[in-house]
Amino acid sequence: MAWLEGSALGHLMRESGVWTYGCVNLVHILGVASLFGAVLVLDLRLLGFWRKVALSAISEPTVRVAATGFIVAVLSGICLLATKATEYVDNPFLYIKFPAIGLGLLNVVALNSLSAWKQHKVREPSSRERSKLAVIGGISLFCWLTAITAGRMIGYW
Numbered sequence: 018m019a020w021l022e023g024s025a026l027g028h029l030m031r032e033s034g035v036w037t038y039g040c041v042n043l044v045h046i047l048g049v050a051s052l053f054g055a056v057l058v059l060d061l062r063l064l065g066f067w068r069k070v071a072l073s074a075i076s077e078p079t080v081r082v083a084a085t086g087f088i089v090a091v092l093s094g095i096c097l098l099a100t101k102a103t104e105y106v107d108n109p110f111l112y113i114k115f116p117a118i119g120l121g122l123l124n125v126v127a128l129n130s131l132s133a134w135k136q137h138k139v140r141e142p143s144s145r146e147r148s149k150l151a152v153i154g155g156i157s158l159f160c161w162l163t164a165i166t167a168g169r170m171i172g173y174w
């Protein structure tokens with residue numbers, strides 16, 4: 018944390034004007050909103066909502082928007098962290114947020130390992146596969162909601 022705070026990025030964030038932090042924070046929120054907005058629609062579909070709409074029709078746009086939002090959130094988040102990294106060391110919400118993000122990413126790996134997901138553009142999942150997809154969708158909602166809640170709470174500690 019001390020290294021990050023003392024880095025060129027940390028200096029840039031602190032010394033490049035009063036609006037810098039606010040603008041980067043706005044970019045962070047736009048990234049988070051895009052990530053969670055897309056993930057919410059995909060996860061609800063995995064949980065069984067809107068069965069009449071093909072999963073592939075929903076996965077195509079939502080996966081792209083979620084991935085883009087995630088990259089934007091990570092890049093802007095590192096900038097926010099660099100501003101005053103050492104002040105976050107004692108913040109318990111940081112230690113909830115990052116494991117939640119890690120678990121969310123592991124869940125994405127788990128989803129991508131399922132043959133039902135790999136083949137969802139060419140065939141419908143069986144009822145057993147649908148249950149597995151629903152579990153993944155539920156875990157995903159839990160992870161990203163936890164990350165958002167902890168992220169919001171960091172500032173209030």
Ligand code: HEM
Nearest residue numbers: 042049090091094095097098118161164165168169171172
């Ligand atoms: C490497 C990735 C990330 C880093 C380093 C990071 C870091 C940060 C930092 C330092 C803050 C400011 C806390 C404060 O002092 O108020 C913040 C805010 C926040 N982060 Fe992240 N973040 C990352 C990714 C994410 C992701 C993926 C999400 C959502 C799933 C997220 C959700 C939030 C939320 C909701 C806030 C509160 C913003 C506000 O209320 O103004 N962050 N993040």
